[in-house]
Amino acid sequence: MFRYTLRDPxxxxxxxxxxxxxxxxxEIAEIARGQMVKLIFVADxxxxxxxxxRM
Known part of the structure; x- marks a missing residue:
């Protein structure tokens, strides 16, 4: 079973x-619900x- 964690960019x-x-x-502090962001997922x-x- 895979789990994922988010990596600090x-x-x-x-x-x-x-x-x-x-x-x-x-700009990061102003991110609100519904906005699109990129995240880095790491498999564990x-x-x-x-x-x-990166997604």
Whole structure:
């Protein structure tokens, strides 16, 4: 049985500041119900193919 957890995107932004887009903190604070956002899902246990999926 697979379970999924959400991964914090801030470390990705620190590692790749020019290629990983992350909204400004004030924009993130204004997110409301019904708006679309991207999340990073990580399978637990990890998959043989990919470590995470962005949706």
């Amino acid at each position: 801030r470390p990705f932004k620190q590692e790749s500041p020019y290629t990983f887009f992350l909204s400004k903190p004030e 246990p990890p998959s043989d193919q990919d470590g995470a999926e």
